[in-house]
Amino acid sequence: MTLTGQFFIAGERRGAGETFHAYDPGKGASIEDIGFFTSTEQDIADACAAAEEAAVAYANLPLERRAVFLEAIASEIEALGDALLSRACAESGLPLPRMTGERGRTCGQLRLFAAEVRDGQWLKLRIDHGDPRRTPPKPDLRLRMIPLGPVAVFGASNFPLAFSTAGGDTASALAAGCPVVVKGHPAHPGTAELVAGAITKAAADTGMPAGVFSLVTGTGNAIGAALVADPRIQAVGFTGSRSGGEALMKIAASRPQPIPVYAEMSAINPVILLPNALANRGKALAAGYVASLTMGSGQFCTNPGLVLALEGPDLDAFLAEAGALVEAQAPQTMLTAGIHSAYEKGSAALAATPEVITVARGIHPTGPHEGRTALFSVAARDWLAKPDLQHEVFGTSSIVVRCADRAQLLEVLRGLEGQLTATLHMDEADNDDARALLPVLERKVGRILANGWPTGVEVGHAINHGGPYPATSDGRTTSVGTLAVDRFLRPVAYQDMPESLLPEALREGGQRGMITRLDGAWHLS
Amino acid sequence: MTLTGQFFIAGERRGAGETFHAYDPGKGASIEDIGFFTSTEQDIADACAAAEEAAVAYANLPLERRAVFLEAIASEIEALGDALLSRACAESGLPLPRMTGERGRTCGQLRLFAAEVRDGQWLKLRIDHGDPRRTPPKPDLRLRMIPLGPVAVFGASNFPLAFSTAGGDTASALAAGCPVVVKGHPAHPGTAELVAGAITKAAADTGMPAGVFSLVTGTGNAIGAALVADPRIQAVGFTGSRSGGEALMKIAASRPQPIPVYAEMSAINPVILLPNALANRGKALAAGYVASLTMGSGQFCTNPGLVLALEGPDLDAFLAEAGALVEAQAPQTMLTAGIHSAYEKGSAALAATPEVITVARGIHPTGPHEGRTALFSVAARDWLAKPDLQHEVFGTSSIVVRCADRAQLLEVLRGLEGQLTATLHMDEADNDDARALLPVLERKVGRILANGWPTGVEVGHAINHGGPYPATSDGRTTSVGTLAVDRFLRPVAYQDMPESLLPEALREGGQRGMITRLDGAWHLS
Structure with missing residues (x-):
């Protein structure tokens, strides 16, 4: 199929007059082979x-x-x-x-x-x-x-x-x-x-x-x-x-x-590192985190933009490990010039916030529209005082919130806007902590993961890729x-409709293989 | 239980300061036994x-x-x-x-x-x-x-x-x-x-x-x-x-x-009288119509505010019969002074519209806040030219739209706003007409009735009391x-969650008696 620059209206190609060009962000240049028509x-x-x-x-x-x-x-x-x-x-x-x-x-x-x-x-x-x-x-x-x-x-x-x-x-x-x-x-x-x-x-x-x-x-x-x-x-x-x-x-x-x-x-997808998991396998968690953060130049709605953990030597070790990995991250081309500049602006704003510590930056970009990975950390009390820190920075930027204690971690979670996902990293000894957090997370997010990373959304029957506002407009x-x-569906009821006018599936005995609620009882006929 | 005028906040009675009184519309007077407090x-x-x-x-x-x-x-x-x-x-x-x-x-x-x-x-x-x-x-x-x-x-x-x-x-x-x-x-x-x-x-x-x-x-x-x-x-x-x-x-x-x-x-709930039904049992239809229209002083969201039929002697006979019944209707107290005055205003506006014929009015009210039944008719071409005629007049007011032919009837239906219900009155010989109308009605309403009246909403499993905007805000x-x-529900997905942290119904084998979609297949376990 050869490109013509035309669009499609009900089976017909169409387009005349004004055109625009595609842009190759990797080359930092327009793709001049073809002009695309603007629909009127x-x-x-x-x-x-x-x-x-x-x-x-x-x-x-x-x-x-x-x-x-x-x-x-x-x-x-x-x-x-x-x-x-x-x-x-x-x-x-x-x-x-x-x-x-x-x-x-x-x-x-x-x-x-x-x-x-x-x-x-x-x-x-x-x-x-x-x-x-x-x-x-x-x-x-x-x-x-x-x-x-x-x-x-x-x-x-x-x-x-x-x-x-x-x-x-x-x-x-x-x-x-x-x-x-x-x-x-x-x-x-x-x-x-x-x-x-x-x-x-x-x-x-x-x-x-x-x-x-x-x-x-x-x-x-x-x-x-x-x-x-x-x-x-x-x-x-x-x-x-x-x-x-x-x-x-x-x-x-x-x-x-x-x-x-x-x-x-919009979502920043909190990842919670519970104490035993953090103590027992902080290094592996750091590797998993940085891999999830940087995949696809961080341009996923489920990107882990927020990590929560309790202050202490285990968190310090995790930050050191994650920081070292971030520093080795090569820059990646971002999707558009606009997305790249918004990323630069957003990550620079975080870096310039006095309360925010820049833990590490990735390798400096050399090509056009490349994003430089950014890892920040902040104390929970400062996070709580600055609601703007919650705003998503689309790309490979993430912030670790250091919580003084469990109550503060809960306070940070309660203050979050709606999210697509939340992730718990936990060992069996963290079960009680996890159990206490789950009811709070259920109110905030559409999908709760244990010991995984939110990027990579399985397409299936039991997936939910949605969540309370502003993760989506309709949680x-x-x-x-x-x-x-x-x-994309809505109900219609038919009252006393003659059999021959009913849709086939609603006729007497027409429910072959369909779950039907028949006089209140459920049948898988 | 004795009235105190208080409201309830989380199990406790409360209320102080400013009060208001209830009103008895049948007596046209305030009920002075008790003052009700206003919540702050x-x-x-x-x-x-x-x-x-x-x-x-x-x-x-x-x-x-x-x-x-x-x-x-x-x-x-x-x-x-x-x-x-x-x-x-x-x-x-x-x-x-x-x-x-x-x-x-x-x-x-x-x-x-x-x-x-x-x-x-x-x-x-x-x-x-x-x-x-x-x-x-x-x-x-x-x-x-x-x-x-x-x-x-x-x-x-x-x-x-x-x-x-x-x-x-x-x-x-x-x-x-x-x-x-x-x-x-x-x-x-x-x-x-x-x-x-x-x-x-x-x-x-x-x-x-x-x-x-x-x-x-x-x-x-x-x-x-x-x-x-x-x-x-x-x-x-x-x-x-x-x-x-x-x-x-x-x-x-x-x-x-x-x-x-x-x-x-808001809904006016169109009722369509198909030709054979109208010819064969116009008198019974008129009786059913006036009974549905006047029930509860017409103060139902499913009140039949609109009737559609083809012009001709059968429709003339129906109008004469319905008109005679309306003239014998006693006035009924309406719910509030405001609803009554809105009804008076709305029915007077219809009566004053040059293209609208007042077929009949009920018995003149003598008590406070009584509504007087009103039956109007209008030619479809005039209806189509005046979109304001579609506005609901809450109470015992209804308008019969006389259609020149089937195409015009369809045009009136297509021009309607969303409705809670539509009703077809039909004999077997009307089946083809009904079949042609059903796809149009499905797009417009939440419930389609055959040979019934829309008032009286059955509470059950297969009822739909809803419909496209403005019948409801969410069709x-x-x-x-x-x-x-x-x-009032939304989905939450749990990914790789340890069994002991899952809600009971989602644990392995915990679906006792529940329909479960298991790896894509439906089970009624």
């Missing part, structure tokens, strides 16, 4: 109109056809071959092995959601039979989940494949039966065009309604704002900065019809894993 | 602090104890006897049989949610076993739902019992494991005090943490605003006007941590039925 207001309106037109037809296709469509997207992405990988690497500064892995994750995710469509338990069937002899007569009620309608998805800078055009939000919305309009991230427009071409081909080959997918592109915020404001859009998926997510939330809340926004935004949901489908 | 900012803060303090303890009680608490509330409400009913009737103008029925519904609902707590399937257990041999090693992940934290509930004017202090929002939030702070509706403060006393006694008798329930009271909007703005409140349940719901949504969205608002607000949820519990 009319393009956005056309994409939304086509999505609305496709909504009922797509929602009511047999589930098997929806599943086949998702699988075809995965195959078409694989068929793009190395061209996709090299383009994505050039546009993100990420190395080839990472991009190969991310492609595997993206296609695996599409196939997982295809299986989820077939599984169908997200329909959440419920039947309460009527009783005409009751006073007043009891109606027959049958309930299922249906798709919300067209969904807007924003490509993420830090995952050009797995959280972008055909990423988790798109895959879960399509799985739920919702047409999708993607706003491509301007940092990787070529990657977006290639993937959108794959989706468009898969949609045509599997006979989907044309409006099931569109891609709009451009720089600046106006395109995304117009997309979220369009009355046909019924939900929004976003992964990115807190300011970006909050801007979309404001637009969504001030529409004549407010709509849900699923924004995955009731996850953006990774099969539970993500639920975000 | 400090009272609200204390209620929220106590709720937060109780949150972890209440969430982690054995489910059986939570269920027993809900059942004790029902018993204590019943133990209040006739005093509760007569007070609620005086404060609402509603007749005794209705209030007796509403008490039955309220207590039945509490017991249903107690059973739902025991059922426990809302925990949504998921386990993905790990695999240390995979590269990278696959973690062990286990997920369950946990309560959101303290919930603010607003008493509703139109259901002094079933949607107020111990109503559906309170019952479902308590069932989910969330402490509740109720803002009592100022129209029925005595009812609120009696019911809050019952809850407080039930909480003490069953050993609940004191902060599990509080009631704050007062007139004006400041108390509710302060409650929703309190940082400890994590969700809001509300039933009332669109303007009231939207005001709370604004406050919730502009908090440093925005929170979900479940507001059930993904229901405020009636067991699915309402889900509103």
Whole structure:
């Protein structure tokens, strides 16, 4: 597939007039091979109109056809071959092995959601039979989940494949039966065009309604704002900065019809080193910590930006060990010029804070847009006095908070904003400490790890990649894993509906293989 | 139980200073027996602090104890006897049989949610076993739902019992494991005090943490605003006007941590009379319609405010029949002076609209705050040209839209805002028409009825009392039925957590009787 610079509206390539170029952060230079067209207001309106037109037809296709469509997207992405990988690497500064892995994750995710469509338990069937002899007569009620309608998805800078055009939000919305309009991230427009071409081909080959997918592109915020404001859009998926997510939330809340926004935004992911673990294996913990912190230039939402431990010689030894490892860290290219400069600013601000100790810095960068690893520490009382220290510094920066005692550690945890994850490093002798912390952590985060590192989010059924605000805009949901489908569904009940007009799954005995709540009792028929 | 005019903060009666009085709309006069105290900012803060303090303890009680608490509330409400009913009737103008029925519904609902707590399937257990041999090693992940934290509930004017202090929002939030702070509706403060006393006694008798329930009271909007703005409140349940719901949504969205608002607000509940049904049983339909319209002085969120049918002699006959029935309707006391005057204003505005025909008015009121039934009709083209005609007129007012043909009927439906319900009256020969309308109705409403009337919302498992905006603020949820519990839950995943620290239900083999998604497959163990 050759790049044309065009975007896609309901199966057709489009684009004229104004163009912008991609940027190679590793080279510090624009990629001049192709200009990418900017979608107009009319393009956005056309994409939304086509999505609305496709909504009922797509929602009511047999589930098997929806599943086949998702699988075809995965195959078409694989068929793009190395061209996709090299383009994505050039546009993100990420190395080839990472991009190969991310492609595997993206296609695996599409196939997982295809299986989820077939599984169908997200329909959440419920039947309460009527009783005409009751006073007043009891109606027959049958309930299922249906798709919300067209969904807007924003490509993420830090995952050009797995959280972008055909990423988790798109895959879960399509799985739920919702047409999708993607706003491509301007940092990787070529990657977006290639993937959108794959989706468009898969949609045509599997006979989907044309409006099931569109891609709009451009720089600046106006395109995304117009997309979220369009009355046909019924939900929004976003992964990115807190300011970006909050801007979309404001637009969504001030529409004549407010709509849900699923924004995955900001987290520093506290890691708690409990005393026995710290004493018995501080060196291994330091190695694991620095590896998690620096993976992918620290550009993960689950990056361990905060470590908590009790003051003492064990923590001093851990800091010395981690500091030595940080000093040996080579700088890595960051995703965009903007992200790199925000990192420099954020880490410099920490370094300049009088109460904050710079434990170590990584090797000084020599290439463009390289981030220099930064390890800080601060006393808990100072942390508590300076709420600004909580703000995420996106990249390889982390701060160790030295707590005077258990009460202070608890106070720091209680004062944290909502987080995606919290991690406990613990030996068996730390069990009582862990048990005391768990109820506090449950209130604060979406995923609690023991003796692991928060980076590396398993895509599965029991994962939760979400958390209380501001980790996400809606802590009731996850953006990774099969539970993500639920975000795009809502219940409809049918009362005394003639059998022939009911959806098949709600007819008498039509629940083959489905969990059904039948007159209150649960059946796995 | 004797009224004291006090409210309840975490098990203690409180109140001093400023008071207000209840009002008997049937008599058109204040009820001077007792003055009700207004909660201060400090009272609200204390209620929220106590709720937060109780949150972890209440969430982690054995489910059986939570269920027993809900059942004790029902018993204590019943133990209040006739005093509760007569007070609620005086404060609402509603007749005794209705209030007796509403008490039955309220207590039945509490017991249903107690059973739902025991059922426990809302925990949504998921386990993905790990695999240390995979590269990278696959973690062990286990997920369950946990309560959101303290919930603010607003008493509703139109259901002094079933949607107020111990109503559906309170019952479902308590069932989910969330402490509740109720803002009592100022129209029925005595009812609120009696019911809050019952809850407080039930909480003490069953050993609940004191902060599990509080009631704050007062007139004006400041108390509710302060409650929703309190940082400890994590969700809001509300039933009332669109303007009231939207005001709370604004406050919730502009908090440093925005929170979900479940507001059930506004609907006109279209009823479609399909041609064969209209021809074959227009007279019976007219009788059913007028009965549904006038029940409870029309003060239901599911009141049939809109009827759609094709022009012709059958519709003319229906209108004549319904008009004759409306003319014989006695006026009924409305809930409050404010609701009555809004009804008078709304129905007068319809009557004064040149395109709107006044088909019939009920008998002229003679008592205070009585609403006079109003039946209007309008041509579909005029309806389409005047979007304001869609606004709900709360009370016994309804409008019949005469459609020139099926295309115009569809256009009217497509132009509707979100609704709680839609109703099809149909004979078998109308099946094709119904089939064509269903996909449109599914996009617009939360419950679709055939050959029934939308008033009378069955409390059960397969009910959905919700719908797209502005019927509710969050169409993904229901405020009636067991699915309402889900509103107050969010997922937490545990990764590689030692067995002894896992919640019991997530330990190996700890899923007794629970539906569990185990490595992707569903088990009803």
